[in-house]
Amino acid sequence: MQDTVCCGCSVVCDDVAAEVTKTGIQSLGLCGLGHAYYSSIRSKSRLTKAQMKSKSTIAKSVPFKIAYEEASAILSKSKHPLLIGWSNSPIEVSQLGLKLAKVLKGVYDSTASYEYGQLRQNKLVGGETGKISLEEIRNFADFIVYWGVNPAESHHRHASRYTVFPAGEKIPEGRESRIVAVLDIRQTESMRLANHQLILDAEIGDEQFMTTLLTEIRGRPGTPPVKVGGIPAIEFLSFAKQIQEANYIAIFYGNGLLHSHHASKTLPLLSKVARVLNKKNRPCVTLPMVAYCNSIGVVKASQAETKIPYSVDFNSQPPKPHESVFQGLITNKFDAALIVGWDPISMLPAPIARALQQIPLITLATQPSLTTRESTIVIPTALTGAETTGTVYRMDGSAVPLQPITKPPANLPTEEQVLEQLTTRLGVK
Numbered sequence: 001m002q003d004t005v006c007c008g009c010s011v012v013c014d015d016v017a018a019e020v021t022k023t024g025i026q027s028l029g030l031c032g033l034g035h036a037y038y039s040s041i042r043s044k045s046r047l048t049k050a051q052m053k054s055k056s057t058i059a060k061s062v063p064f065k066i067a068y069e070e071a072s073a074i075l076s077k078s079k080h081p082l083l084i085g086w087s088n089s090p091i092e093v094s095q096l097g098l099k100l101a102k103v104l105k106g107v108y109d110s111t112a113s114y115e116y117g118q119l120r121q122n123k124l125v126g127g128e129t130g131k132i133s134l135e136e137i138r139n140f141a142d143f144i145v146y147w148g149v150n151p152a153e154s155h156h157r158h159a160s161r162y163t164v165f166p167a168g169e170k171i172p173e174g175r176e177s178r179i180v181a182v183l184d185i186r187q188t189e190s191m192r193l194a195n196h197q198l199i200l201d202a203e204i205g206d207e208q209f210m211t212t213l214l215t216e217i218r219g220r221p222g223t224p225p226v227k228v229g230g231i232p233a234i235e236f237l238s239f240a241k242q243i244q245e246a247n248y249i250a251i252f253y254g255n256g257l258l259h260s261h262h263a264s265k266t267l268p269l270l271s272k273v274a275r276v277l278n279k280k281n282r283p284c285v286t287l288p289m290v291a292y293c294n295s296i297g298v299v300k301a302s303q304a305e306t307k308i309p310y311s312v313d314f315n316s317q318p319p320k321p322h323e324s325v326f327q328g329l330i331t332n333k334f335d336a337a338l339i340v341g342w343d344p345i346s347m348l349p350a351p352i353a354r355a356l357q358q359i360p361l362i363t364l365a366t367q368p369s370l371t372t373r374e375s376t377i378v379i380p381t382a383l384t385g386a387e388t389t390g391t392v393y394r395m396d397g398s399a400v401p402l403q404p405i406t407k408p409p410a411n412l413p414t415e416e417q418v419l420e421q422l423t424t425r426l427g428v429k
């Protein structure tokens with residue numbers, strides 16, 4: 001069995017091992033999601049042949065050379081292509097994507113523009129990403145908050161490796177030395193881990209809870225209402241008291257906050273809560289629970305090249321932020337799309353998915369999906385991490401070099417190699 005780095009989610013576990021056997025995959029340390037990720041190496045449905053189709057035909061297998069040539073032809077003919085995805089790929093792939101978008105005068109966007117939701121408007125992209133590490137949280141955080149995220153289902157080893165169970169420098173007894181709070185609008189699996197299981201009112205809960213908490217920690221408490229954000233006042237006060245007594249607070253927030261209608265109010269409020277706690281010498285950090293193994297790296301690559309985190313429009317010089325890629329799709333602003341390592345047709349709202357179906361799609365993927373089914377060209381690739389080298393940036397912004405355990409079947413190219421083929425044909429230097 002070989003040491004490897006799992007790219008199954010943004011925790012990017014680097015303490016795991018796996019081996020491809022004749023019958024499947026054996027693994028050590030991988031969670032269920034990670035094991036499923038590695039099992040896709042041997043999956044019967046794995047894409048191994050390049051495919052092409054026109055609107056009226058069923059997709060046919062074609063040699064890779066033809067797929068590269070046709071894909072390059074679509075992109076060079078396009079007046080305004082969209083290049084999207086990237087977060088499931090090493091940063092080197094995003095860097096090539098940015099070069100390609102520049103030459104094509106297209107729009108480069110990543111899943112981050114969708115994942116981060118309102119963070120963009122509020123200039124809060126990434127919270128403290130890059131300034132603190134998960135190891136620091138493991139060593140020092142004695143008050144952990146999960147807000148609008150259910151890591152027991154989405155990031156399986158987050159709690160066991162970093163936040164809830166492990167002992168750390170100032171956390172001698174692991175779980176017993178920490179207080180854990182989970183806030184959500186419904187009962188979740190992660191609440192089993194929590195001392196504070198707080199089910200908030202779906203409409204006013206987050207905002208009211210944060211506003212009252214802010215008043216409380218600023219030291220100007222009035223008479224608390226009977227309920228705060230749907231939570232009985234006694235439970236709210238217990239949370240508020242303990243968070244103010246903590247030595248180090250780590251708040252992880254997810255889609256429940258990022259994609260709520262109230263995000264434009266609650267995200268700045270959360271940021272204020274952290275600021276006030278810090279001022280009161282209660283160190284408090286916040287991190288968004290992004291989904292993919294390189295959701296952070298795609299933002300880094302884009303910022304390094306253009307100073308814009310995502311949705312970069314290269315149609316002007318210097319490039320500028322594109323207002324809304326999804327709105328652009330709905331209003332037919334794009335006439336082709338290159339999709340790398342993502343399945344937007346099954347993930348995005350129906351009007352956007354329908355708009356994507358109207359333009360030629362070139363998709364790089366390892367497994368069939370709704371997006372590959374609708375694509376004019378499908379180019380199968382190696383599986384990030386298990387079959388490729390490169391670097392990804394896990395959820396706290398730490399760089400993690402990948403350690404492949406095997407070569408891809410049928411000599412499949414990596415995404416990097418496919419993009420090199422396209423960039424060479426399109427004359428990108």
Ligand code: SF4
Nearest residue numbers: 006008009012013034
């Ligand atoms: S927590 Fe994420 S990175 Fe770690 S083993 Fe599970 S899927 Fe892989």
